[in-house]
Amino acid sequence: MCVTLSTSVLADTEVIDVTPQQVEELLDSKEVPIVIDARTPEEYAEGHIKGAIVIDVTAKDFKEKLGKMDKSKVYIVHCLSGARGRKAVKVFEKLGFKKVYHMNGGMMAWEDSGNPVDKGE
Template sequence: MKFKPLLTLVILFTIISCQSQTSESIKTIEVKAFAKEIKSSKKPQLLDVRTPTEYTEGHIDNALNIDWQGSHFEHEVQKLDKNKAVYVYCRSGKRSLKASEKLAELGFKKIYNLDGGFLQWTSENQKK
């Protein structure tokens, strides 16, 4: 009987520690900070996780399109440098956050998620 509370505590600790490692590598930042980051980076890994159709309707310059909902997402992102910052965005910020969490699980160290996504980017008159 004493084993059950201890096992519960170990499982809880494991879950919490895994979540904190993932969230430490992801920073959700506003448009101006995101723009500043990609401008100050030499050859930034800019990742648009929207569908190809959304991407062709408009995207941030030099963004690589890897569809979060596509069947090859994990395979394609493995081609990126895990030790270099990755700048991720989608339409409104929901898919990019999920994609960022997956990137963290895959071992990416520094991930910047665009708060509000491409909609916010365009509404703040940033260069497409």
């Protein structure tokens, strides 16, 4: 798997940009990362990665909700196209999370790659 690695200067957070295909591989791995969908609950309801947790990066309580997550776990974060996912990554870094994968292209790239989209809860 070929990834672009960029480690934050603000914290000890390892941030890795990945493609939808690489996310598929990560989700099939032994230690499955936690998927954070940074879109709105309405967008999430229209279709999401199975098992993803929706935490809206534009909500006032985003940092608070994210802060309750286990910082030692590995996360994959995404949004619709990538911009809000990048914004979310900055919060992961500020809060001192260990490792975060950012899915380039977001759900649009996920769907364009032919990956499954879950429409259930």
